[in-house]
Amino acid sequence: MPRPDGGLITETNLQYYAGAQIIYTSTGGTTAYTFTFNTPLSMGSTASWNPSDSDYGLNNFRIYTSPNGLGDWTEYVTTYTLLNNSTGSIITLGLGQAVGIYIKVQLKETAVENNYGSYEYVSIKDIVNNFIVGYVGQDKLIPRVNRTDVIFHAKRGLQEFSYDTLKSIKSQELSVPPNLSVIIPQDYVNYVKMSWTDLGGIIHTIYPTQLTTSPYESPIQDNQGEIVQDNFGDNIDSPSITNERWQKYNTSNVTGLWPVDSQNPSIWMYDWYGENSFGPYGYYGQRYGGDPVNMQMNGWFNIDEKRGRFNFSSDLTGKLIVLEYISDGLAYDLDTKVPKLAEEAMYQHILYSILSTRTATVSLAPLYKKQRYAALRNAKLRLSNIKLDEIVQVMRNKSKWIKH
Numbered sequence: 001m002p003r004p005d006g007g008l009i010t011e012t013n014l015q016y017y018a019g020a021q022i023i024y025t026s027t028g029g030t031t032a033y034t035f036t037f038n039t040p041l042s043m044g045s046t047a048s049w050n051p052s053d054s055d056y057g058l059n060n061f062r063i064y065t066s067p068n069g070l071g072d073w074t075e076y077v078t079t080y081t082l083l084n085n086s087t088g089s090i091i092t093l094g095l096g097q098a099v100g101i102y103i104k105v106q107l108k109e110t111a112v113e114n115n116y117g118s119y120e121y122v123s124i125k126d127i128v129n130n131f132i133v134g135y136v137g138q139d140k141l142i143p144r145v146n147r148t149d150v151i152f153h154a155k156r157g158l159q160e161f162s163y164d165t166l167k168s169i170k171s172q173e174l175s176v177p178p179n180l181s182v183i184i185p186q187d188y189v190n191y192v193k194m195s196w197t198d199l200g201g202i203i204h205t206i207y208p209t210q211l212t213t214s215p216y217e218s219p220i221q222d223n224q225g226e227i228v229q230d231n232f233g234d235n236i237d238s239p240s241i242t243n244e245r246w247q248k249y250n251t252s253n254v255t256g257l258w259p260v261d262s263q264n265p266s267i268w269m270y271d272w273y274g275e276n277s278f279g280p281y282g283y284y285g286q287r288y289g290g291d292p293v294n295m296q297m298n299g300w301f302n303i304d305e306k307r308g309r310f311n312f313s314s315d316l317t318g319k320l321i322v323l324e325y326i327s328d329g330l331a332y333d334l335d336t337k338v339p340k341l342a343e344e345a346m347y348q349h350i351l352y353s354i355l356s357t358r359t360a361t362v363s364l365a366p367l368y369k370k371q372r373y374a375a376l377r378n379a380k381l382r383l384s385n386i387k388l389d390e391i392v393q394v395m396r397n398k399s400k401w402i403k404h
Contacts, residue, residue, distance in 0.1 A: 009119065011038055019112030022069060022104045029096035034088045035105050039115050041082055041089035049080050060111040063091065069102035076103075121337040127154050127346050135351055141361075142354060150350060155330055157349040158338060162329040163189070165380055166342060171324045173197075176316045180247050181309045185323070187331035192324040194301050196316060203322060209300030209313070210293070211254065212246045216306045243304065243311060251313045254294050342379035348372040 004010050015021050021035050035041060044055025063080065064073040079094035097103065107115075128150050136142045136150075158166075169192055174182050195203040219227045219235040228236050299316040303309075310323070330336060338346050352372040356365035 010036060016115065019107035019109075019115070020104055022102055024069070025097045025099060025101040025103065028099045031094075031096050032090055032092045033103050034090050036088040037105075037107065037115075038118060039107060039111050040084045041091070041105065042084075043082050046081070049077070051075075051077055060108050062106050062108070063093075064104045064106060065097070066102045066104065067100065069104075073104060118337075120340055122340055122343055124151075124154055124158065124336040124338065127338060127343070127350075131347055131350050134347070141351065145354060149354065153350045153353040154346065155336075156353070157346050158336065159328040159330060161338075161342060161345070161349075161376075161379075163326060165345070165376060165383065166329065166339060169324055169326055171322055174321050174323060176312050176319050176321055178317060180312045180314065180317060181304070181307075182312075182321075182323075184303075184308045184310065185325060187327040188325050189327050190325060191303075192326060194310070194321065194323055196298065196319040196321045204298045206299050206301050206312070206316070206321065207293075207296070209302050211300065212242060212302060214243055214302055214304035214306070214311060215240050246311070247314065249314060251299065251315045255297060339383060341382040345372070345375040345379040348375040 003012055012021070015037055019037075021037065023033050023035075039060070042058075042060050043049070044058025045053065047053050048055040048059050050056065063076040065076050066073045076093070081092045083090045083092070091105070093103075128147065131150055131154070132145075132147065136145050170185070170187070172185055176182065194206040194208075196206055197203050217235070218238050218240045220238050222228055230236050297315075299313045299319075301310050301312050301316075304311050312321075348368070348371050352365065352368040355361040355368055
């Protein structure tokens with residue numbers, strides 16, 4: 001591929017794919033080197049150049065030197081400083097380098113992976129800058145506006161779009177512990193899907209249960225049923241008995257699914273009639289009249305809002321689960337970006353939001369509300385990622401009359 005030549009791509013192939021940049025020292029005594037990664041370099045602290053420093057592991061890069069640049073790389077562990085500005089990340093070494101020395105900065109693996117696929121996004125900062133250039137100024141729709149107002153409406157737009165328009169689904173792979181409870185992710189807004197993974201890596205959907213609930217409060221009562229307070233006048237809360245009973249409950253009593261081998265109930269194969277089905281201890285006919293919602297082997301979960309946890313049924317103990325959820329796009333700096341396919345929708349959202357809150361332009365709001373809706377609809381269609389070949393494949397699966 002061509003080297004960066006003034007277009008939107010500013011990284012070389014080495015920077016993007018390998019997360020490395022090498023600079024040749026052409027002047028003796030050089031100490032300052034500028035690195036131009038899309039990912040800003042960062043240090044845990046001003047002293048984390050030292051490998052023995054407790055914050056050394058927080059650095060997202062390492063520095064190496066080589067006399068020939070061919071593989072004889074030695075990590076640079078002498079003092080240096082870091083400054084990020086509009087030109088890039090400037091590293092100033094404590095020791096000047098001789099002519100012919102190669103300096104390499106290598107990003108850590110996580111920093112490299114976070115940069116992959118970044119070209120499909122545009123940052124909120126660029127959205128704000130582009131909006132001000134395109135829509136604000138003399139003889140434009142908005143003569144003047146505070147930059148903080150534009151930032152506010154851009155962030156609000158990102159939040160709203162993240163819920164049902166943008167591809168902002170995150171996921172965590174977790175194991176269900178013996179207490180059948182896992183903590184809700186820090187940037188969680190709502191769940192999309194919960195599933196467990198079998199030995200083949202195939203996921204099986206776990207459904208929210210209607211069989212139980214997690215009470216928000218479980219106040220202690222006296223013999224008369226009165227709620228007991230502490231010395232400060234606050235109700236004394238106790239662990240939920242409902243949660244404890246659900247954790248101990250054998251869900252086979254609900255589903256009618258019993259292990260093939262009662263001595264090894266962890267085997268995920270079930271006899272629909274029960275072992276020794278036609279004998280005196282069989283379960284033949286036990287599932288008759290059961291609620292179809294409950295006649296499944298994938299288990300259940302419910303959300304304990306007070307404790308901030310997902311609770312699972314007893315048949316999921318030790319299972320590997322995948323939690324898919326949505327955030328609002330603002331939890332971390334890495335999240336504050338918008339797919340380019342939805343960039344125009346963001347501009348229209350900011351434009352409508354500003355015009356609709358000004359008395360001088362409120363009469364124009366209905367027109368730009370329609371434009372916002374149209375742009376948002378286009379963004380949804382683009383992000384749906386529907387391909388003709390996939391539609392044809394679905395149709396071939398549904399109808400035997402459609403041939404290759």
